Amino acid sequence: MPRVxxxxxxxxxxxxDLAAIPTGATPGFDGGKSDGKEALTELGDELSDLQERxxxxxxxGGHRSLLLVLQGMDTSGxxxxxxxxxxxxxxxxIEVTAFGRPTEEELAHxxxxxxxNALPAPGRIGVFDRSHYEDVLVAKVRELVDAxxxxxxxxxxxxxxxxLVAGGTPVLKCFLxxxxxEQRERLLKRLDRPEKHWKFDPxxxxxxxxxxxxxxxxxxxxxxxxxxxxxxxxxxxxxKWYRNLAVGLLLRDALAHLAPTWPPAEIDVEAQRQRLLDExxxx
Amino acid sequence: MPRVxxxxxxxxxxxxDLAAIPTGATPGFDGGKSDGKEALTELGDELSDLQERxxxxxxxGGHRSLLLVLQGMDTSGxxxxxxxxxxxxxxxxIEVTAFGRPTEEELAHxxxxxxxNALPAPGRIGVFDRSHYEDVLVAKVRELVDAxxxxxxxxxxxxxxxxLVAGGTPVLKCFLxxxxxEQRERLLKRLDRPEKHWKFDPxxxxxxxxxxxxxxxxxxxxxxxxxxxxxxxxxxxxxKWYRNLAVGLLLRDALAHLAPTWPPAEIDVEAQRQRLLDExxxx
Numbered sequence: 001m002p003r004v005x006x007x008x009x010x011x012x013x014x015x016x017d018l019a020a021i022p023t024g025a026t027p028g029f030d031g032g033k034s035d036g037k038e039a040l041t042e043l044g045d046e047l048s049d050l051q052e053r054x055x056x057x058x059x060x061g062g063h064r065s066l067l068l069v070l071q072g073m074d075t076s077g078x079x080x081x082x083x084x085x086x087x088x089x090x091x092x093x094i095e096v097t098a099f100g101r102p103t104e105e106e107l108a109h110x111x112x113x114x115x116x117n118a119l120p121a122p123g124r125i126g127v128f129d130r131s132h133y134e135d136v137l138v139a140k141v142r143e144l145v146d147a148x149x150x151x152x153x154x155x156x157x158x159x160x161x162x163x164l165v166a167g168g169t170p171v172l173k174c175f176l177x178x179x180x181x182e183q184r185e186r187l188l189k190r191l192d193r194p195e196k197h198w199k200f201d202p203x204x205x206x207x208x209x210x211x212x213x214x215x216x217x218x219x220x221x222x223x224x225x226x227x228x229x230x231x232x233x234x235x236x237x238x239x240k241w242y243r244n245l246a247v248g249l250l251l252r253d254a255l256a257h258l259a260p261t262w263p264p265a266e267i268d269v270e271a272q273r274q275r276l277l278d279e280x281x282x283x
Numbered sequence: 284m285p286r287v288x289x290x291x292x293x294x295x296x297x298x299x300d301l302a303a304i305p306t307g308a309t310p311g312f313d314g315g316k317s318d319g320k321e322a323l324t325e326l327g328d329e330l331s332d333l334q335e336r337x338x339x340x341x342x343x344g345g346h347r348s349l350l351l352v353l354q355g356m357d358t359s360g361x362x363x364x365x366x367x368x369x370x371x372x373x374x375x376x377i378e379v380t381a382f383g384r385p386t387e388e389e390l391a392h393x394x395x396x397x398x399x400n401a402l403p404a405p406g407r408i409g410v411f412d413r414s415h416y417e418d419v420l421v422a423k424v425r426e427l428v429d430a431x432x433x434x435x436x437x438x439x440x441x442x443x444x445x446x447l448v449a450g451g452t453p454v455l456k457c458f459l460x461x462x463x464x465e466q467r468e469r470l471l472k473r474l475d476r477p478e479k480h481w482k483f484d485p486x487x488x489x490x491x492x493x494x495x496x497x498x499x500x501x502x503x504x505x506x507x508x509x510x511x512x513x514x515x516x517x518x519x520x521x522x523k524w525y526r527n528l529a530v531g532l533l534l535r536d537a538l539a540h541l542a543p544t545w546p547p548a549e550i551d552v553e554a555q556r557q558r559l560l561d562e563x564x565x566x
Binding site for chain 1: 302335336339342343362365366369370373374375377379381410412463467470471474477478480481482483485488491492494495545546547548549550552555556558559562563565566
């Protein structure tokens with residue numbers, strides 16, 4: 001099981017040039033598709049063990065949790081990561097939130113209001129399918145707010161994330177990086193499959209003509225929020241199996257870094273065992 | 284894949300005698316453990332497909348959802364069903380709520396307040412690990428409320444469930460039925476495993492001496508709330524593999540009965556395809 005994939009994916013500080021980062025590569029992993037799928041399956045036990053420890057800690061008075069933020073262009077595979085990677089652990093320990101277009105109520109509050117409402121409970125893994133980053137991406141490209149407000153938001157995001165990390169909730173931020181050609185293939189495939197038509201929004205095609213603008217917005221957002229405490233990981237996403245595995249490995253690393261331990265027994269184990277062995281018959 | 288398991292597990296109307304229902308049987312399923320595990324794995328695709336249709340419906344303006352209620356004595360496997368059966372579908376479509384001892388805030392409201400707050404969103408499968416039934420079980424056995432209040436609660440539960448069903452949210456209620464001997468074995472095993480000690484509460488051993496009282500409370504609760512619109516299923520739970528499979532099959536049946544269909548395309552598929560084929564180069 002590869003142990004060093006994070007080093008390959010962690011975005012270095014400074015200006016970001018997404019066009020220079022390959023979308024079809026498999027950094028840190030030598031094998032092919034079937035090896036990658038096998039590695040993900042094998043990862044399941046390790047992820048489950050770590051998740052269960054974190055959950056146990058949360059149920060025993062601990063306050064730590066973890067937040068996985070998934071961002072990327074349409075069809076980049078945010079939902080696929082949830083279905084294939086996050087699904088490897090106990091659903092009881094997972095809280096998935098998909099952020100859509102803000103409601104009237106959400107718009108009446110600061111942009112982080114709905115995010116704060118969706119933060120994971122102690123011991124849980126929160127998963128954001130889109131997130132507060134939409135508020136400096138689509139909001140910027142479509143000029144829903146002015147430039148000053150976008151600037152303010154970068155800072156507000158960094159403050160929120162620093163606060164979360166300091167409070168025991170690491171923030172694992174993954175940008176799922178696909179090429180425009182791969183997106184086109186995926187949109188065409190959706191059109192081929194009637195059971196995917198409900199997901200199809202013609203705006204997704206319009207947005208392709210804004211690809212450079214969205215890429216610019218991503219580059220700035222990634223640079224401005226690529227902090228020491230909550231860095232970005234750029235996950236090549238053209239190969240779905242690699243994307244699923246890479247996020248799984250990053251999640252494993254983040255959980256392992258938390259190093260949740262089984263809460264100590266607050267009981268006299270021997271005495272409790274003896275009680276069961278000595279008890280009056282129950283029927 | 285067995286299709287008729289529900290008939291074997293559905294509790295008939297009238298007085299309930301749990302001692303007369305075997306806990307180690309595998310009604311409706313001829314195979315053994317390995318067959319059962321294989322059948323559960325195979326069920327995954329069918330469950331996922333149904334769940335995704337329901338989810339799609341919910342995202343496309345539909346209001347239906349499904350509520351799975353898991354009840355049973357300590358160690359009966361409520362968490363195991365979540366981990367092994369519910370985990371077969373996309374976590375994005377699942378909302379698990381574990382109901383513990385009510386908080387001060389919850390106690391300040393009617394007992395159904397916290398339940399209403401936890402009902403599944405449109406398109407989701409809500410899973411209750413314990414539920415409003417605790418309020419006519421532990422509340423009755425420990426005399427936390429008087430007999431009149433318990434009576435009122437049976438009716439309130441039936442009204443809530445009827446309202447849910449009428450509103451498009453079927454309520455699938457499973458009682459996981461284990462023997463006191465099986466519980467003793469499971470508690471002893473927890474004591475053998477340090478990673479399970481955090482789950483161990485000495486009260487669980489005290490409660491074993493109240494087994495007849497809890498069984499009585501269950502029998503009355505099951506009888507009083509075994510309605511036509513939201514019947515109870517008694518799932519023999521001594522064999523974990525059977526329990527997981529049986530709940531999976533009941534869930535499949537409940538989803539299939541809803542018969543969620545893929546939302547119709549609101550787009551001209553051919554025109555959208557042509558747009559993608561004709562578009563200006565994107566890079």
